[in-house]
Structures are given as C-alpha cells and as structure tokens.
Amino acid sequence: MPVARLLVELRIPLAQSLKDRRQVVRSLKDRLRRSFNVSVAELDETILWQSATLGIAAISGSRDYLRGEIMLLEQTITRMADELGAEITDSWWEFLESDDNADGLERDPATRTDS
Secondary structure, eight states: OEEEEEEEEEEOTTOOSHHHHHHHHHHHHHHHHHHSSOEEEEOSOTTOTTEEEEEEEEEOSOHHHHHHHHHHHHHHHHHHHHHTTOEEEEEEEEEEEOOTTTTOOOOOGGGOOOO
C-alpha cells in the first residue's frame, strides 16, 4: 500500500520569539489536519525562531489519489503559510511503498501462525 511523505521547510520572517514561531507552526498543523486526512509533525528542533520543517504523511490504496492529494496539499500549504506570514523555502515529496515485512524483522517460516 503506498504511503506519501511530504517535507516542507518554512521561513517565518515575522517571528520575534519561539512563541511567535510556535503559533504559526501550530496553526498550520491544526488547519492541515482539519482539512486533510493526514498526519503532520514538526521535524526540527525549535532553536531558530524564523524557520521550521514539517513532515506530512498520507496513506491510500491508490498512488494516483495520493499524487493528487500531495499536489493539493502543497498548494494549500503555500496559501495557508502566506496567510500566517510564513513562506515555503523548499518542499519535496516521495512515495514510500510498504510491504508485508514493514518492520524489517526477519521471520522464521516455521513459526508462522496463520488462522
């Protein structure tokens, strides 16, 4: 089943403190979660007041659906960031294919328990 991962780097030029930065990032994360069925997380440390990196993940049975969803997400993030006084400095996305052995653990076929 395909999983799409989108990484977005933000610049928040109006942030004068970590509180300002958190307000923009939290608002963006909350609005994306409400608008799309995605997981959103802040990926970097909060050392720099004027930058942030968000990771967004989505899963679907269709690669075509995910591709369209990611493109719509990028457009929406650009609009929302602009409304919040931030700008996108970089973004990229990729498909991550899952498989039956997604946890990477070796399985012994003799201990397999199928019902």
